[in-house]
Amino acid sequence: MINPYEHKEAQVIKVSDQGTDIKSFDFKIKDGGLLDYTPGQFFVFSLPGYGESVFVPAEKVGKKNVYDIAVHKLGRVTSRFHQLKTGDTFGIRGPYGNGFDLNKFKGKNILLIAGGIGLVPLRCLLNYYINRNELDLKNRSIQLLYGCRSFGVMIFKDELKKWNRDFDIQISLDEGDHPAGTGMNCYKGVITVLFNKIDIIKNGVAILCGPPVIYKFVVPEVKQVGYNDEDIYLSLERRMHCAGLGTCQHCAVGPYYVCKDGPVFSYAQLKDTVQYF
Amino acid sequence: MTKTTLNKFIEYLKQTYKIYAPVRDGSELYVKPINDESEIAEIDFTNQIPINTFKPVLLPKRDVLFDFKKGKFEKKNIKYDPECAFLMSVMDLKAVGLFHQTFERDPYYQKKRQSNLLIGQAFFEGTGFTGHLRERYEEDILEHIIFDIMLVKAGPNKWKFYTGSEKGQVILEAFGFKDFEHIEFAGLIKEEGIDPELERHRKEIVEADNSAWGHWGDICTACGKCAIDCPTCYCFNIEDEQDTKEKGSGQRVRSWTTCFYNDFSEVGGGAKFLKTNARRIQNWYTHKWVRTPKEFQIMGCVNCGRCDKVCPVGIKRADVFKWLEEHKKSK
Ligand SMILES: Cc1cc2nc3c(=O)[nH]c(=O)nc-3n(C[C@H](O)[C@H](O)[C@H](O)COP(=O)(O)OP(=O)(O)OC[C@H]3O[C@@H](n4cnc5c(N)ncnc54)[C@H](O)[C@@H]3O)c2cc1C
Ligand code: SF4
Ligand code: SF4
Ligand code: FES
Numbered sequence: 001m002i003n004p005y006e007h008k009e010a011q012v013i014k015v016s017d018q019g020t021d022i023k024s025f026d027f028k029i030k031d032g033g034l035l036d037y038t039p040g041q042f043f044v045f046s047l048p049g050y051g052e053s054v055f056v057p058a059e060k061v062g063k064k065n066v067y068d069i070a071v072h073k074l075g076r077v078t079s080r081f082h083q084l085k086t087g088d089t090f091g092i093r094g095p096y097g098n099g100f101d102l103n104k105f106k107g108k109n110i111l112l113i114a115g116g117i118g119l120v121p122l123r124c125l126l127n128y129y130i131n132r133n134e135l136d137l138k139n140r141s142i143q144l145l146y147g148c149r150s151f152g153v154m155i156f157k158d159e160l161k162k163w164n165r166d167f168d169i170q171i172s173l174d175e176g177d178h179p180a181g182t183g184m185n186c187y188k189g190v191i192t193v194l195f196n197k198i199d200i201i202k203n204g205v206a207i208l209c210g211p212p213v214i215y216k217f218v219v220p221e222v223k224q225v226g227y228n229d230e231d232i233y234l235s236l237e238r239r240m241h242c243a244g245l246g247t248c249q250h251c252a253v254g255p256y257y258v259c260k261d262g263p264v265f266s267y268a269q270l271k272d273t274v275q276y277f
Numbered sequence: 278m279t280k281t282t283l284n285k286f287i288e289y290l291k292q293t294y295k296i297y298a299p300v301r302d303g304s305e306l307y308v309k310p311i312n313d314e315s316e317i318a319e320i321d322f323t324n325q326i327p328i329n330t331f332k333p334v335l336l337p338k339r340d341v342l343f344d345f346k347k348g349k350f351e352k353k354n355i356k357y358d359p360e361c362a363f364l365m366s367v368m369d370l371k372a373v374g375l376f377h378q379t380f381e382r383d384p385y386y387q388k389k390r391q392s393n394l395l396i397g398q399a400f401f402e403g404t405g406f407t408g409h410l411r412e413r414y415e416e417d418i419l420e421h422i423i424f425d426i427m428l429v430k431a432g433p434n435k436w437k438f439y440t441g442s443e444k445g446q447v448i449l450e451a452f453g454f455k456d457f458e459h460i461e462f463a464g465l466i467k468e469e470g471i472d473p474e475l476e477r478h479r480k481e482i483v484e485a486d487n488s489a490w491g492h493w494g495d496i497c498t499a500c501g502k503c504a505i506d507c508p509t510c511y512c513f514n515i516e517d518e519q520d521t522k523e524k525g526s527g528q529r530v531r532s533w534t535t536c537f538y539n540d541f542s543e544v545g546g547g548a549k550f551l552k553t554n555a556r557r558i559q560n561w562y563t564h565k566w567v568r569t570p571k572e573f574q575i576m577g578c579v580n581c582g583r584c585d586k587v588c589p590v591g592i593k594r595a596d597v598f599k600w601l602e603e604h605k606k607s608k
Contacts (some may be wrong), residue, residue: 001382001384001387002382002384003353003384004382004384005343005515007350048345048348048349048350048517048525048529049348049517049519049525050517051516051517051529072545074545075545078545091350211548212550237544238544238550239541239542239543239544241514241515242513245383247380247383247511247513248512248515249511249512249536249564250512250541250542252536252560252563252564252568253550254563254567255483255563255567255568255571
């Protein structure tokens with residue numbers, strides 16, 4: 001019987017600072033293997049003596065077999081991750097969860113809404129499209145609304161600048177400390193301010209990921225723009241221990257397990273479920 | 278089999294297995310390890326439901342998933358000492374059915390199951406059922422539960438033997454006892470499907486709004502006793518423990534927890550999704566009566582009554598369901 005708790009070994013090939021307390025790690029699988037996943041799925045990362053943590057890796061643009069994760073330093077495992085250097089190894093098992101239903105996104109406008117580190121799964125989707133030439137901007141619009149506490153905690157700034165040449169990016173910073181020269185539109189305030197200031201794309205799907213408060217306050221705004229409950233997707237974060245096997249119960253939300261039935265849910269699935277934010 | 282032969286059989290099992298069986302302590306039974314002859318004599322055959330469960334025989338309270346040395350995991354050869362759960366009730370064996378589904382792909386559970394021996398006891402109509410919480414089963418229940426050997430009370434000092442696995446057959450034959458009947462397992466769900474009363478409870482939970490649980494959240498102390506003693510609860514943590522003596526060595530450990538505990542839903546940064554006792558008790562009921570039937574088409578409660586009995590503040594399932602129903606009507 002396969003032991004689902006066993007993992008493959010991966011090796012760090014580059015470490016970059018992404019913002020306050022956030023580092024990204026480029027890595028490859030040690031036996032040269034590929035990570036086979038659908039954007040939005042997650043993997044479980046393991047450091048012996050520290051434990052396991054759940055992150056969403058993304059393919060690097062234009063590089064085969066190289067992936068990266070952004071890790072926000074918050075506790076035992078993530079602090080240990082921040083000590084890793086080029087050449088160090090860690091364990092990885094997965095993929096788990098459902099990921100985005102890419103068929104439903106085909107040919108449709110995509111409104112991406114991220115808060116803080118919640119940009120990670122949305123970037124995973126964008127990199128996936130970019131590597132396959134599937135952004136499809138001739139036939140549809142993509143717009144990214146990105147809310148952060150301050151400019152310092154914004155992640156993947158270089159990529160944001162690049163994307164900004166191809167599609168619309170709008171940023172809100174709670175502290176309004178936007179330095180000149182980034183070329184991106186930026187507003188002071190929490191992410192909901194964007195809904196009063198700019199034209200939000202319509203007639204498509206909306207994908208949200210961020211801290212719980214953004215679901216509470218942003219979903220009503222997105223509905224106001226005209227999105228149906230079925231076309232609003234939320235990627236949820238919950239504590240995980242079995243992380244993907246649907247047994248330990250830590251990630252349960254009403255009738256669902258985030259690690260197995262999610263992490264991506266439509267708002268239609270969740271709206272009657274109490275504990276989702 | 279008579280009581281004298283039965284005692285010899287237990288002695289025989291003791292050569293291979295560490296035995297756990299119900300023993301009386303005052304008015305209650307507790308599952309305890311049976312070490313010697315005097316303890317064999319103390320085994321209680323009344324079929325009263327013990328306060329604690331046989332769960333550790335299926336899912337250890339603390340189980341090592343991996344060892345690591347010098348910062349590297351070692352290949353795990355999963356192994357357990359043989360343990361025997363002796364005199365499990367039909368309800369507890371129904372709970373084993375749920376564990377089998379939940380841990381179907383878990384090599385630790387499967388190895389543990391291979392190494393253990395599950396012996397049940399059932400009382401059917403007219404055979405002098407004396408246990409509290411009388412739950413009357415027809416004999417055909419034996420086709421729908423998982424066991425190795427089943428003792429069915431056949432008279433004041435007599436038991437009829439059934440086997441539910443090849444292992445059970447082999448053991449009885451090796452002991453020199455051949456007068457048993459073998460039962461072919463026919464799946465967990467009885468032909469008539471899920472009990473309609475439990476189905477009604479499921480609906481009550483699905484339809485109850487948030488505010489309905491506030492009342493129970495005010496009473497519940499989130500002590501977790503109901504979950505620890507419930508035969509169908511299996512929440513666990515997985516954490517790494519480091520050796521204090523040898524740097525870089527230690528173990529990845531899976532251990533019991535309950536969904537009532539304060540940090541159960543806490544994520545990095547400190548946010549909690551089951552913040553109040555109301556959300557916790559709601560989640561506990563939702564697991565048993567909504568998530569489990571959704572996933573496995575069986576109920577997550579086997580009606581053993583332990584939770585009603587051990588709750589220090591007197592919360593009982595029947596009262597909760599009645600209250601949910603009335604709360605809905607009053608809205
Ligand atoms: C689907 C999903 C995707 C995620 N993607 C990313 C990502 O790409 N980048 C990133 O930085 N963070 C991500 N997170 C959050 C990240 O998993 C946690 O912040 C991290 O596990 C905290 O671990 P810790 O040991 O440092 O914290 P501690 O607080 O020390 O953790 C203690 C225990 O709780 C568990 N735990 C704590 N918080 C979480 C959590 N939020 N989710 C799951 N388990 C948790 C840990 O596994 C550990 O067992 C994601 C979470 C989920 C559910
Ligand atoms: S009666 Fe209570 S303790 Fe027994 S199975 Fe049902 S919920 Fe668990
Ligand atoms: S035993 Fe009673 S008080 Fe304790 S957690 Fe269960 S319902 Fe709450
Ligand atoms: S993380 Fe264990 S059930 Fe989802």
